[in-house]
Structure formats: structure tokens, C-alpha cells
Amino acid sequence: xxxxxxxxxxxxxxxxxxxxxxxxxxxxxxxxxxxxxxxxxxxxxxxxxxxxxxxxxxxxxxxxxxxxxxxxxxxxxxxxxxxxxxxxxxxxxxxxxxxxxxxxxxxxxxxxxxxxxxxxxxxxxxxxxxxxxxxxxxxxxxxxxxxxxxxxxxxxxxxxxxxxxxxxxxxxxxxxxxxxxxxxxxxxxxxxxxxxxxxxxxxxxxxxxxxxxxxxxxxxxxxxxxxxxxxxxxxxxxxxxxxxxxxxxxxxxxxxxxxxxxxxxxxxxxxxxxxxxxxxxxxxxxxxxxxxxxxxxxxxxxxxxxxxxxxxxxxxxxxxxxxxxxxxxxxxxxxxxxxxxxxxxxxxxxxxxxxxxxxxxxxxxxxxxxxxxxxxxxxxxxxxxxxxxxxxxxxxxxxxxxxxxxxxxxxxxxxxxxxxxxxxxxxxxxxxxxxxxxxxxxxxxxxxxxxxxxxxxxx
Amino acid sequence: xxxxxxxxxxxxxxxxxxxxxxxxxxxxxxxxxxxxxxxxxxxxxxxxxxxxxxxxxxxxxxxxxxxxxxxxxxxxxxxxxxxxxxxxxxxxxxxxxxxxxxxxxxxxxxxxxxxxxxxxxxxxxxxxxxxxxxxxxxxxxxxxxxxxxxxxxxxxxxxxxxxxxxxxxxxxxxxxxxxxxxxxxxxxxxxxxxxxxxxxxxxxxxxxxxxxxxxxxxxxxxxxxxxxxxxxxxxxxxxxxxxxxxxxxxxxxxxxxxxxxxxxxxxxxxxxxxxxxxxxxxxxxxxxxxxxxxxxxxxxxxxxxxxxxxxxxxxxxxxxxxxxxxxxxxxxxxxxxxxxxxxxxxxxxxxxxxxxxxxxxxxxxxxxxxxxxxxxxxxxxxxxxxxxxxxxxxxxxxxxxxxxxxxxxxxxxxxxxxxxxxxxxxxxxxxxxx
Numbered sequence: 001x002x003x004x005x006x007x008x009x010x011x012x013x014x015x016x017x018x019x020x021x022x023x024x025x026x027x028x029x030x031x032x033x034x035x036x037x038x039x040x041x042x043x044x045x046x047x048x049x050x051x052x053x054x055x056x057x058x059x060x061x062x063x064x065x066x067x068x069x070x071x072x073x074x075x076x077x078x079x080x081x082x083x084x085x086x087x088x089x090x091x092x093x094x095x096x097x098x099x100x101x102x103x104x105x106x107x108x109x110x111x112x113x114x115x116x117x118x119x120x121x122x123x124x125x126x127x128x129x130x131x132x133x134x135x136x137x138x139x140x141x142x143x144x145x146x147x148x149x150x151x152x153x154x155x156x157x158x159x160x161x162x163x164x165x166x167x168x169x170x171x172x173x174x175x176x177x178x179x180x181x182x183x184x185x186x187x188x189x190x191x192x193x194x195x196x197x198x199x200x201x202x203x204x205x206x207x208x209x210x211x212x213x214x215x216x217x218x219x220x221x222x223x224x225x226x227x228x229x230x231x232x233x234x235x236x237x238x239x240x241x242x243x244x245x246x247x248x249x250x251x252x253x254x255x256x257x258x259x260x261x262x263x264x265x266x267x268x269x270x271x272x273x274x275x276x277x278x279x280x281x282x283x284x285x286x287x288x289x290x291x292x293x294x295x296x297x298x299x300x301x302x303x304x305x306x307x308x309x310x311x312x313x314x315x316x317x318x319x320x321x322x323x324x325x326x327x328x329x330x331x332x333x334x335x336x337x338x339x340x341x342x343x344x345x346x347x348x349x350x351x352x353x354x355x356x357x358x359x360x361x362x363x364x365x366x367x368x369x370x371x372x373x374x375x376x377x378x379x380x381x382x383x384x385x386x387x388x389x390x391x392x393x394x395x396x397x398x399x400x401x402x403x404x405x406x407x408x409x410x411x412x413x414x415x416x417x418x419x420x421x422x423x424x425x426x427x428x429x430x431x432x433x434x435x436x437x438x439x440x441x442x443x444x445x446x447x448x449x450x451x452x453x454x455x456x457x458x459x
Numbered sequence: 460x461x462x463x464x465x466x467x468x469x470x471x472x473x474x475x476x477x478x479x480x481x482x483x484x485x486x487x488x489x490x491x492x493x494x495x496x497x498x499x500x501x502x503x504x505x506x507x508x509x510x511x512x513x514x515x516x517x518x519x520x521x522x523x524x525x526x527x528x529x530x531x532x533x534x535x536x537x538x539x540x541x542x543x544x545x546x547x548x549x550x551x552x553x554x555x556x557x558x559x560x561x562x563x564x565x566x567x568x569x570x571x572x573x574x575x576x577x578x579x580x581x582x583x584x585x586x587x588x589x590x591x592x593x594x595x596x597x598x599x600x601x602x603x604x605x606x607x608x609x610x611x612x613x614x615x616x617x618x619x620x621x622x623x624x625x626x627x628x629x630x631x632x633x634x635x636x637x638x639x640x641x642x643x644x645x646x647x648x649x650x651x652x653x654x655x656x657x658x659x660x661x662x663x664x665x666x667x668x669x670x671x672x673x674x675x676x677x678x679x680x681x682x683x684x685x686x687x688x689x690x691x692x693x694x695x696x697x698x699x700x701x702x703x704x705x706x707x708x709x710x711x712x713x714x715x716x717x718x719x720x721x722x723x724x725x726x727x728x729x730x731x732x733x734x735x736x737x738x739x740x741x742x743x744x745x746x747x748x749x750x751x752x753x754x755x756x757x758x759x760x761x762x763x764x765x766x767x768x769x770x771x772x773x774x775x776x777x778x779x780x781x782x783x784x785x786x787x788x789x790x791x792x793x794x795x796x797x798x799x800x801x802x803x804x805x806x807x808x809x810x811x812x813x814x815x816x817x818x819x820x821x822x823x824x825x826x827x828x829x830x831x832x833x834x835x836x837x838x839x840x841x842x843x844x845x846x847x848x849x850x851x852x853x854x855x856x857x858x859x860x861x862x863x864x865x866x867x868x869x870x871x872x873x874x875x876x877x878x879x880x881x882x883x884x885x886x887x888x889x890x891x892x893x
Contacts, residue, residue: 227812227813227814228811228812228829229811229812229813229814229825229826229829230814250864250865252814252863252864252865252866253815253861253862253863253864254864255864320864320865321865325864325865353857353859354854355791355815355816355854355857355859356857356859356860356861358859375857376855376857409861433862435864452864454861454862454863454864455861455862456859456860456861456862457859457860457861457862458858458859459858459859459860459870
């Protein structure tokens, strides 16, 4: 096997695969990454037997081959090699006003670049690809910045030979990495025993073109339980229906439900399956932009995101009947500013007991009083927020004289608020011991998001 | 006569009662068996004009059983064990000790030494209550805070406040013995000296029903004793000391501080001080109860079980027990673990994080069953003999609970149920399964 590869691509790929390479395993072979070169396509593969991930890179291939290399050593080596390339450039009029927020907030810029306003320089650590350069130049406001980025890229290209590797493997299965100044040899072995995914032909297919799958999962992932006692709740339920797609997560105390309404099943059965939490977390990590393809069979799913393919086992349990616990008779409706409530809750959290994190809400017609206390240590807090509270029904209830009182785990509420995109949010209640529902004032197009939170009871 | 049956049943938790500390102390004896450096007053060399007494019931459990059952009097009796041959001897009466029966022997072994031995079951609560009566009796002699209960049948009293010299102490000791005999019809041995260590050693000079006084002038009586007699020295330390040519307490007292420190660390220094009569610790009338880090219970069965129903019943039992222990201390647990020991003495054990902090028996049981399903299943050829449950990550129970979405568990007033059971007995109320 012999090929030439760009350092940044190589690093990114191995970094990504390293998410699932187990640190220690009863099967030592799993701590390796499999290399498979065919023509100009290098496929890297890693697994922990639950999840299989493979990524295809385009390289300058010279000789085909297959082998496995130790992931930990490879990653540390390539990381250490990549950090050589730190380039800086001086921009005369660099100041916080010149650099647009969009540029500062973009993931590429925040990861790889640093602005030193005092010295008026931009620092690039790591490697900028041509795609990234194009993306950044679009975001950059002034011509000075644009040319600075161009210069940076050119400067980097001059050092390009240093940051691309010549990789070759000899008959003794030793992988040799060559840079301009160095030569590094890794002991590798044959790839014959490396476990691969079970390919079945029964995969059914759904494509996500406009919105990444990660967005749907990201909304509800915080509600998924990680406790092994309730194994059926340790994953996200994919509930595929004729005209909508639902994602549900729960840990027994709260339940997040996300519905995609612009969805049509073609010639397929309605199906339900539970995808493990770890797989979902991986999808969220990888699938930041772009389209993704979901394929599923009875026991496995396969997610293809750009050139990364992810196979995962499904959880072989029955998800609890979530529809039956969603209350339909919540008649009291609270409309409140999301920001105010979140900040108040964060303050109240300081004074809650560490176990239930109970905050007591005393809701009147136009105000909400948040109280928290810690009987063990003795602190307490109280805060009033403006809101509007109405009861739908026959008679108008007067909450000023008899306020509605309910207690929640503040942590659950904060995590729920984090997922709401609108400025205001709505909470509905029925009684102090029944579930309340939180949702945004306005749902995004073709989406429907809600979260159930169970209250805290004082015995 | 061999078949005296006192059914003690399933042992009832009494964590919240002060008497619980008695059992704890007995179990933890090696930890507390001799004074800690913190307890010592290092600014004074040794006590002068201070008087301590050590009271010890003679063959306590056996004596109590003999008192309560006239048929046992004057016969070799051992307490402990169950049935005829199983279990160990917890206490042997003086008649049995003549045959060589010792504490810690198995009943079977003891029976070989003394075929006429009568083995009776042990009934903890009875002995506890007698010890409390003794402390009550002592209250009429000395102030409350001058008493330290050291174990289930021993206590220290500081009589400095009521006596002025050793002859007065002698009269006081006789009065105490007389009163105990009158009220409880039991004999105690008393040792009296100017520090706790010597008082405890003095008791051993004359038993049963003895009274020994060691004044600073009688020090040589202590010095001539073998070194094992001092508290804190067991078989292993005695062996190490004998290598250093220390055979008697006197040798220990005259040894060099440096060599003791080198060999045993700070404990060596303390031992030497104790031997020299420089024990300057006081009686601890009340020890602050340390915060529990874990609560557990192990139950070894008389007969090994293998049927699924029996096994589940045993698991439920330990869950109920631990739940009750937790509630008695007003605690909730975040993690729990289950241990099963099989008949080939192999263990299987695992721990799990609970859904939420709890002391509810049902949640503990549910989690225990999740763990149990991972274990090798007991069967007729591989029976289970011990069930153990432990909980840790304990927090104060603030009586708050996050309601669950899917488990519509009916709320049970466990604290009230515990109260009822305590007042009217275990069988007054039971949780049914619908």
C-alpha cells in the first residue's frame, strides 16, 4: 500500500474514527483502525462491535492494499505533526469592529483561527482547506480581511509539502510516514480478523435532504436516559409513520417529542425502532451540515453522511407507550419569556437541594414567583418574573387570590428551555401532580417540538 | 434439654435506637479497642489521683441464659449457633470453659471437647436490654457523663468525682456488685486503677465475680503479665514483639521509644505508653455518630435455596431490610449493589445506578432483580447460600420525589409503616402484591 494524503484530511478522519475506538477492550484488535486503499479511495474503518464507522478519503494512491494500524499512536503522531504549521499574518486595520460576527462565530474560524487585536495579527493553527477558505472569504466583510485570508492560504500552500504525508507499507506490515524532515514507522498487522458490519439486503431507506438528521436528534437527545435499569429508554425512538416522522426520547421523568411533518413514506411499512444514545450522539457530532441518508433493517441502522458511513445495532426492547402519557387536558396555559425564566432558574439552581433540584413555581395571573430552598444547608431564593397565565375553560379562574403552585426539577426545565428557538415559550398544566408540556410559541416550518416534564412532589 | 427453642426470627433493624451502637461497637472492636492518639492528653505524663473502673459481666450471654433457665445452672452451656451442630460458640459458661471450650469455636468442635455441652441460641435484644439496665444502675452511683459503654458486656466508669482514694473505690465497687446482684441477679467482675488500660487489665486478675485494685504501687503485678494481655496486642503483634525480646508488659514498658516507633509506627508509641500506665484517655460517654457512607445487609441462609420463588423472596427480604435501615437513618441512596454467594462459596456481585435517589423497597427490589438476571441462576446443583445488598452515595432524605411518567407506582407511607411495625410487631402490616 502506498499513497499520499493531506495532513488535515487525514487528521480529521482519524480524529472522527477515534470517537468509537475503545480505549481498552477484551478484543485488542478493536483498538486499531483499518486501512483499505483501492485506486484513489482510501477507506478507514473503526468499530467497537456495537457501532461501525467508515470514512472514505480521496488520496493520491499508488499501490492498493489493506492493513490495520493502532489508532492511538497514529492519532498522536498526526496531531503532533500537524501542529507544526502555525502561520500568522499581519492585518493593519484589525479591530473587533472590522471582523464580522458571522465570521467569528463560524465553526471553522473559531476552531482554527485566533485574532490578536493588540498585535493586529491573525493566527492560523492547523490546516485550512480550499473549501474552508472559500467559505471564510464569503463571510469576511472587508477587502483587507479577504486578502489576508488569501495570503494565509498561499503561505500555507508554500508549506504544503511539509503537511502532506507519503505513506507506504512494506511486506513486514510496517507503515512508514514520510514528511520532508522526518520518517516515522508504525508496526501494523494484517486486517483479516478485523470485524466488519453485517451487510443485509433488507435495508429500507429514508433521505434527509434539507435539514440534517442531527438537528432532529439534537432537540431531544438531552431527555434520553443513560441508566441501564431502563434499557428501553437508553435510546431515541424513531417512529416512522405514513405522513410524519417522530423522534422521541425519555428517561422516565421527562419526554421530548419531535415531529417532522413534511414527510411521506413510499411503499413502506410504518415502523418503530430504538437507536442507542451513543449512536445518536455520534450522528450529532458528524452531521453538522449537509444531507444524510438513513437506512434501517430489523436489527441495524446505517447512516450515510457525506463520505462517512455509520452502522449501529438497535436496542432490542419495547419503547414505553409514550402516546398514552402525553396529557390532552392541560387547561392552564403559561406564556413566559424564555430568557427571563432561564436566567431566573439558573439563579434558583444555586439554592436547590442537590438531588431533586426542586424549584417551586407560584403562578398568578401576571406574575410567576420562583422559590428554591435547601433544607439541609439552609439557603433559599425568591424571584418574580412577568408572565401571562390563563385557564382555558368555562369559568375564568382568578389566580391572584389562589395561585397555582407546582414544583419542578430546575435542571430539567433549563435543558428544555435550551431547545426552544422562539423568544417566548408556553407551559401548560393541569394539576400539580400531572405532567406539564412545554413548547415554543411558534413552531418552525414543518416541525413540531414539545417536551413533557414531570413535577416534583413533596411527600 | 438440648432443644431449647427461642425463635429470634428475622433480626429487626434498630438503627435509629441508641442500642444499635452496642452491636456496632462489638463489630468494630478492633477499631476502637485501644485509645487513639487524639484521645490522649499528651501534656501530662500520667494520671495522678484519678480513678477508673472497668466492669465486665462474667461469661455474659451464658450467665444470662443460666439465670433465666434454672435447668442450665451448673452445667456447661454455650450460647450461639442454631440447631444442634451448626454455628459458633459466642460465649461459654465457666463450667464449659474447664473443658477447653472457647469463644469462636464451632459448636461441633466444642461438642467434641465437651459432649455434655448444652448449646442455646443467642438472643441479642435481651442482652442489650440487660446492659442498659446496668447502665441505669450505675447512674445511681456516678454522673451520666462518666460512663462509657465499651462493648455489649463491658463498660468503663470514671469515679474520680465520687471517690478520693483507692479504699473508697474499693467500697464503691463492692456496692456496685451488690446492687447488680440484687437487681439483675448477675455477677460482674470489676477492675479499678488510675487509668483505663490498667483498670481493664485488673478485671482479668480475678474472674468470675472478682474485684481487683491496681494502685500505682502495684504496678509490678501488671508488669509481670504477658504482653498479649494488654489491649491492642493480638497474636501477630505479640509475635513481632517477641522477636524484639518483649515478652511481658514490663518489657514493653521498659523498651525504647525509637525501636517501637520504627517497628509499629505511632501505634507502637501508644502501646508503650499504655504499658507504662501513661494512658491519659478519658471515658467517652457519647461518641458522635459518624455519617454513614454505605448501608448494607448480608443474610446467610440456614438452608441453601435454588427455587426461583425462594430466591426472589430472599432478595425481597434483604431489600426490605436495607430500605428500612435507610429510612431509620432518614437517608436515600443513589447506587445499590447485590451480592450472591453460592454453595461452592463463589461470589457473584454487581452494582447499578438507581433511577433516582430512593429508600423505597420496591425500587431497590426492581434494581436488584436487574442485577440478579445477569448472575448465574441458582439451580438444584448450584444453590445460593447468601444474599447481600449494599447501597451507597447516601444523601439526606428531604421527602421530595420527582414523579415518574411511566411507573404509576402508588405512594406508600413507608415511614408510617415502619412505625407501626416497630410498635405492634413485624406482622401487623404487610405489602401485598396485586
